[in-house]
Amino acid sequence: METKILSTSKQDIALAGKILRGGGLVAFPTETVYGLGANAFDEEAVKSIYRAKGRPSDNPLIVHIAKKEDIAPLVEEIPEKAQKLIDAFFPAPLTIILKKSPLIGKTVSGGLETVAFRMPKNEIARAVIEAAGVPIAAPSANTSGLPSPTKASHVIDDMQGKIEAIVDGGDCEFGVESTVITLAEKTPVILRPGAITKEMIEKVIGKTALAKAVLSEMEEGEKAASPGMKYKHYSPKAKVFIVDADKKTYENFVNSKKGAFALCFEEDEISIPKVVFGKENDDLSQAKLLFDKLRELDELGAKKVYARIPNKDGIGTAVYNRLIRAAAFNIIDLKKPFTIGLTGQTGAGKGYVCEELEKLGFKIINSDFVARKLTEKGSPLLGALQKSFGEDILENGELNRKLLAKRAFENKEKTALLNSVMHPAIIEECKKQSRHPCVFDAPQLFEAKAEDLCYKIICVSAPAEKRLERIMKRDNISEEDALLRINAQFDEKYYIDRSDYVIYNNGQNINEQINRILEVIL
Numbered sequence: 001m002e003t004k005i006l007s008t009s010k011q012d013i014a015l016a017g018k019i020l021r022g023g024g025l026v027a028f029p030t031e032t033v034y035g036l037g038a039n040a041f042d043e044e045a046v047k048s049i050y051r052a053k054g055r056p057s058d059n060p061l062i063v064h065i066a067k068k069e070d071i072a073p074l075v076e077e078i079p080e081k082a083q084k085l086i087d088a089f090f091p092a093p094l095t096i097i098l099k100k101s102p103l104i105g106k107t108v109s110g111g112l113e114t115v116a117f118r119m120p121k122n123e124i125a126r127a128v129i130e131a132a133g134v135p136i137a138a139p140s141a142n143t144s145g146l147p148s149p150t151k152a153s154h155v156i157d158d159m160q161g162k163i164e165a166i167v168d169g170g171d172c173e174f175g176v177e178s179t180v181i182t183l184a185e186k187t188p189v190i191l192r193p194g195a196i197t198k199e200m201i202e203k204v205i206g207k208t209a210l211a212k213a214v215l216s217e218m219e220e221g222e223k224a225a226s227p228g229m230k231y232k233h234y235s236p237k238a239k240v241f242i243v244d245a246d247k248k249t250y251e252n253f254v255n256s257k258k259g260a261f262a263l264c265f266e267e268d269e270i271s272i273p274k275v276v277f278g279k280e281n282d283d284l285s286q287a288k289l290l291f292d293k294l295r296e297l298d299e300l301g302a303k304k305v306y307a308r309i310p311n312k313d314g315i316g317t318a319v320y321n322r323l324i325r326a327a328a329f330n331i332i333d334l335k336k337p338f339t340i341g342l343t344g345q346t347g348a349g350k351g352y353v354c355e356e357l358e359k360l361g362f363k364i365i366n367s368d369f370v371a372r373k374l375t376e377k378g379s380p381l382l383g384a385l386q387k388s389f390g391e392d393i394l395e396n397g398e399l400n401r402k403l404l405a406k407r408a409f410e411n412k413e414k415t416a417l418l419n420s421v422m423h424p425a426i427i428e429e430c431k432k433q434s435r436h437p438c439v440f441d442a443p444q445l446f447e448a449k450a451e452d453l454c455y456k457i458i459c460v461s462a463p464a465e466k467r468l469e470r471i472m473k474r475d476n477i478s479e480e481d482a483l484l485r486i487n488a489q490f491d492e493k494y495y496i497d498r499s500d501y502v503i504y505n506n507g508q509n510i511n512e513q514i515n516r517i518l519e520v521i522l
């Protein structure tokens with residue numbers, strides 16, 4: 001099939017209408033994204049939308065109308081709140097879901113008892129619908145799973161040869177799809193955020209919920225409030241990560257990522273290849289550009305992309321909602337002080353892993369070194385230790401470490417007392433030294449309750465005989481003493497259960513294991 005590219009002239013709009021009435025598919029611009037339209041009352045035409053997009057058949061379509069009077073025949077009834085929204089906003093980037101009338105076939109509704117409808121603000125869109133003379137079922141005009149089209153060229157890329165025509169009406173005004181709200185249940189729920197925000201809606205109809213899946217990943221077995229929620233969305237070929245960080249931290253982090261792309265704001269100072277999606281404090285500019293830039297990244301052959309996190313207010317909710325899906329919910333949280341927490345039993349070989357991570361550009365923050373520094377002559381912490389463990393643990397101002405150890409490891413209570421003095425001070429100092437990407441090398445990471453401060457935690461593990469051998473050699477002690485130390489610690493399972501990843505250090509392919517983990521998390 002040859003796809004006609006139509007203009008917005010009267011004649012071309014009339015032709016688009018004729019094709020639609022005759023059962024053909026026509027893509028047309030709206031204020032949100034381009035839609036792929038078919039006569040909503042023609043089951044066969046509607047089926048061909050699903051085929052052209054490769055869309056799962058249980059994912060219903062939005063019915064587009066040109067006049068408010070055309071709503072009533074589509075629905076069982078128009079409840080008061082729905083009428084209020086229609087009066088306040090239509091025509092608008094707002095889709096309302098109500099119980100459907102028998103006129104709506106099961107292909108359009110994806111087998112549901114409800115129907116989604118909207119009256120676009122874009123005049124070309126309304127002119128096309130008017131010219132067709134029937135309601136138009138139209139999803140976004142992209143191949144299922146890809147970013148929605150915001151320019152005619154995007155539609156051509158995805159739909160050339162699969163549909164009868166494309167009306168080229170230039171770039172879409174908003175760039176993210178309409179807000180979808182259901183009024184088919186007792187409480188209104190926003191299923192998809194868009195340019196009509198929750199605040200705007202609440203001013204008209206009062207309390208409105210935001211579906212949980214809007215801002216977070218659906219849990220396994222959770223039922224989708226909207227079928228569209230459960231499918232992969234807006235995904236470019238590149239692996240995308242959202243970096244949750246302030247401007248400076250983002251810049252430092254991203255600028256160390258050789259071979260990757262930044263998806264950043266105009267203001268960001270970036271030295272690796274970058275694609276800019278709007279200005280930092282301008283959610284409208286971000287919405288308008290997001291899908292276009294995701295497509296551009298594919299054209300540029302990007303393999304890995306680090307996106308700056310958008311502000312989640314206003315239309316930013318919609319931008320964030322699309323971006324986390326494009327990123328398959330991969331969010332690197334650099335608001336946490338430490339990029340990686342590294343822990344494990346003594347003798348497991350953390351040292352080697354640290355050296356390798358240091359070569360890869362990570363700053364290593366070693367809790368043992370910090371602890372030593374904090375207990376050097378003159379440190380204020382010494383006073384606190386004296387209070388708990390006796391004045392005589394200091395000799396001429398120097399800490400007698402052996403004596404402190406003897407007293408602190410006498411029993412569990414004493415050990416806990418030592419930890420309660422040392423751990424908070426160590427963590428505070430380590431936080432001060434952190435800058436991303438960094439490793440918090442801490443044998444007592446869990447005992448110090450520092451897990452929430454780390455983006456991901458890796459534990460290093462090794463067979464007991466390896467650890468024994470290492471400790472004896474490292475500390476020059478007997479097998480008996482080494483065993484005492486090993487047995488005083490938690491077992492391997494304690495660390496593995498609490499960590500995100502494990503590196504098995506029996507001397508083989510450690511670097512491969514490190515790379516595999518970094519590949520997934522960074």
Ligand code: TXA
Nearest residue numbers: 032034035060061114115116139140177178226227228
């Ligand atoms: O801005 C827009 O809404 C664009 C333009 C073309 O109007 N259209 C659009 O359609 O984004 P689509 O099909 O890509 O997204 C519609 C979303 C899907 O997630 C679908 O699951 C949901 O709305 N939806 C449609 N009917 C529904 C219903 N009856 N109940 C729950 N969710 C529904």
Ligand code: MG
Nearest residue numbers: 139140148177
């Ligand atoms: Mg879509």
